[in-house]
Amino acid sequence: MNKAFVREPDDTGTAHCPRCGSAGTSVGGQTLDAWLSPAARKTLPDRASFCPYPRCEVVYFDQFDRVVTVDEIERPIYPKHPSAPLCGCFGFSLDDIEADLAEGGVARTKALVARAKTAEAHCLTAAADGRSCVGEVQRCYMKLKG
Numbered sequence: 540m541n542k543a544f545v546r547e548p549d550d551t552g553t554a555h556c557p558r559c560g561s562a563g564t565s566v567g568g569q570t571l572d573a574w575l576s577p578a579a580r581k582t583l584p585d586r587a588s589f590c591p592y593p594r595c596e597v598v599y600f601d602q603f604d605r606v607v608t609v610d611e612i613e614r615p616i617y618p619k620h621p622s623a624p625l626c627g628c629f630g631f632s633l634d635d636i637e638a639d640l641a642e643g644g645v646a647r648t649k650a651l652v653a654r655a656k657t658a659e660a661h662c663l664t665a666a667a668d669g670r671s672c673v674g675e676v677q678r679c680y681m682k683l684k685g
């Protein structure tokens with residue numbers, strides 16, 4: 540194969556946050572439409588990145604380092620606000636995981652994972668990074684469990 544047509548490893552679309560340097564999660568126009576005010580939406584193209592670092596004020600950024608920060612978005616955003624729902628679909632938050640752990644069970648977490656696989660879930664617009672909440676929920680469960 541002609542090397543000129545092979546994409547370079549850097550060209551996979553992983554962008555890094557201009558403020559904190561975290562690897563961004565790529566997000567599309569539908570997610571941005573759901574989260575941004577019309578004015579903020581105009582500052583970003585249909586393909587931008589979400590900064591997942593909790594303490595960074597940048598929520599979305601694009602390849603030209605244009606950013607939308609936490610104070611420009613009216614809703615609480617996980618993980619920028621730790622008490623915000625992990626995913627807006629069902630309002631599941633870290634409190635639910637903690638309640639499960641306090642009981643020594645997995646009832647709430649298990650129910651969420653099952654529900655998130657149904658057509659009721661709309662993570663593309665309900666989660667700030669547009670990703671399914673299942674992976675994050677499971678990761679948080681394991682982390683809190685220690």
Ligand SMILES: [Zn+2]
Pocket residue numbers: 556557558559560561590591592595596597
């Ligand atoms: Zn950042």
Ligand SMILES: [Zn+2]
Pocket residue numbers: 626627628629655660661662665666671672673
């Ligand atoms: Zn969801």
